[in-house]
Amino acid sequence: MTHNAPSSLCVRERPKPPSLADELELERARRDALEQRSGLGSWYWWPAEGRFEVTPGMRRLYGRLDPMDRIEDLLVSVHPDDCTRLRSARAWLRDGSEYSMLFRVATNCGTWRTLHEQTEIEFDHTGKPFRVLGIAEDVSERLAMEDRIGFLTHRDSLTGLLQLHSFREQLATSLARSARIQAHSALMSVKLIGLKRINDGLGHAVGDRVLAAVADRMTACVRSADLLGQGPTHAKHPIGRSGSDAFLVCLSDLRRPEDSARVAERMTSALTEPVVIDGHQLCLSSHIGIAHFPDNGEDADTLMRHAEAALQDARQHAPNSFSFFTDAMNALSQDRLQLEADLREALSCDQLRLVYQSKVDFLMRRIVGAEALLRWQHPTRGMVSPAVVIPVAEETGLIVPIGAWAIRTACAQLCAWRDAGLPESQVSVNLSAPSFADAQLIPIIDAALADFAIAPGQLCIEVTESTLMGDSHQVLDVLLALKARGVSLSVDDFGTGYSSLSYLKRLPLDELKIDRSFIMDLPADGHGAAITAAIIGLSRVLNYDVVAEGVENSDQANFLVAHGCTNMQGFMFSRPVDADEMGRFLADPGRLFGIDHRPGMGTRLDI
Ligand code: C2E
Ligand code: MG
Ligand code: MG
Secondary structure (H helix, E strand, O other), rough: OOOOOOOOHHOOOOOOOOOOHHHHHHOOOOOOOOHHHOOOOEEEEEEEEEEEEHHHHHHHHHOOOOOOOHHHHHHHHHHHHHHHHHHHHOOOOOOOOOEEEEEEOOOOOOOOEEEEEEEEEEEEEOOOEEEEEEEEEEEEHHHHHHHHHHEEEEEEEOOOEEHHHHHHHHHHHHHHHHHHOOOEEEEEEEEEOOOOHHHHHHOOOHHHHHHHHHHHHHHHHHHHOOOOOOHHHHHHOOOEEEEOEEHHHHEEEEEEOOOHHHHHHHHHHHHHEEEEEEOOEEEEEEEEEEEEEEOOOOHHHHHHHHHHHHHHOOOOOOOOOOOEHHHHHHHHHHHHHHHHHHHHHHHHHOEEEEEEEEEEOOOOOEEEEEEHHOOOOOOOOOOOOOHHHHHHHHHHHOHHHHHHHHHHHHHHHHHHHHHHHOOOOEEEOOOOOHHHOOHHHHHHHHHHHHHOOOHHHHHEEEEHHHHOOHHHHHHHHHHHHHHHHHEEEEEEEOOOOOOHHHHHHOOOOOOOEOHHHHOOOOOOOHHHHHHHHHHHHHHHHHHHHEOOOOOOOOOHHHHHHOOOOOOOOOOOOOEOHHHHHHHHHHOOOHHOOOOOOOOOOOOOOOO
């Protein structure tokens, strides 16, 4: 029997159990790898022996290669402002107090990084600190992110001013402090004039740069002591942005209330200095309303409301005026608030009406159309004029449903006149700028035309020049869509808006309505006569119809005819009348021409 060589002959050494040193080394390698991955660093300190060890991760965080044999060595790269704090915290470790703190250390590239370091103490059986473990983490990025979030939470990203909600909070804090120390403060509400013109003419990017420059100038006009309240740094600034071109400024601790006027003067003149951007000298002006604490209000909301009322008053005056709040303004603004609330109800409670004013061909003695004009039959105030209603409706956004209602009501009326056997006519409806931003406008017009079987050419939409100059792309799209349907388009109050005529070439228009202000003093007023003649000439060249608004007497009418404008609208023919009376004019247009032509005269129903 052959025996294979016993396997035991091939002697294999059994692995030696790892020494304590090996295990420690392995442990260290694991820890270093972990620290490298996590961006942490740590140190160990044995206070009794004075022994101190740092990990490679800790060296990385402190940006150090030199020997670090003593805990004091750690302080070398710490920011001088943080050294004392850190030194005392570390001294307390000997007494068994752990710490958790933020401090800055220098990086190799000369900047500072913020570390968060916390300690854990192991005690011996006598209760004395035996070993301390310090773990540090680089939190610079996290803090920068929190800083950015803080900025975005409180500040307007374009101007760096406070957002309205933060401003209100800080104003409340500042007023509470003023009340405690019995100081006077003031709140200014500032509205810029001219930003829209810059946005429209040179684009929003330029407008944004102007705003940023304006914000810097305004900030320079207020004392740094006007910085408001406590809380995070980002939440402190004396100026808040309350709208696209509107600001609120808090002036705290005024020596005398009148000092607010000095700041308003300073701010007004700073804002009128031209802003130079890409070689353009851009000029702005402003209106300012001022309310005082505690005389005009003791809380932030009241003061804000009253500064706003004062601003509304200032806006009635020339640019660069400012107004102080008075109790009379309070009554006015209360009244205005009530009107807003009432107008919200007016639509649903059937208080709105359309009245109609004939548009005539003076030579042919016929009606060429009728303009639908809004009236509000208020339950207590009686008939409220559009001069009051339209601004309220525009500011509250109610103008959009009112516009839709007017279109539908006008189409329903055309249908009713047709059903009554009256000759077909055209009705013009006035639409304000916000209606053109409403995606529902075209569907609403389509539905009204279809539901009442109205030919698109029987509806004319009147737009003012300023609407056309606003966001021209949006308005242009709507006008093109209307034109494609055959709806007529008219430019109202022509000559009063921006003087740029370039848009006339681009827009699909049918009619220009010469504003009443040019017709008013014809033929004696040389300027009015020249402008009227020029608009008539322009319409002829561009192949638009032209209508003169506000014709009140035959001298005006004769001047217009002599210059080639035969379409007219005005009290000479008829004031705006209700639908029944308009129906009677449609049935017998001669009535518009046959009676006393002097203004205000006539037997018709005047509304
Ligand atoms: P507009 O569209 O230019 O309307 C003409 C205004 O001039 C009407 O005033 C009319 O009554 C008045 N008027 C007409 N002929 C004469 C005249 O011979 N002499 C004088 N002194 N005035 C004359 P109303 O109805 O007070 O409307 C004022 C403005 O309110 C309108 O001016 C229009 O811009 C706006 N508006 C009226 N209704 C609406 C509407 O439904 N929607 C919108 N968005 N605006 C409307
Ligand atoms: Mg009009
Ligand atoms: Mg007009």
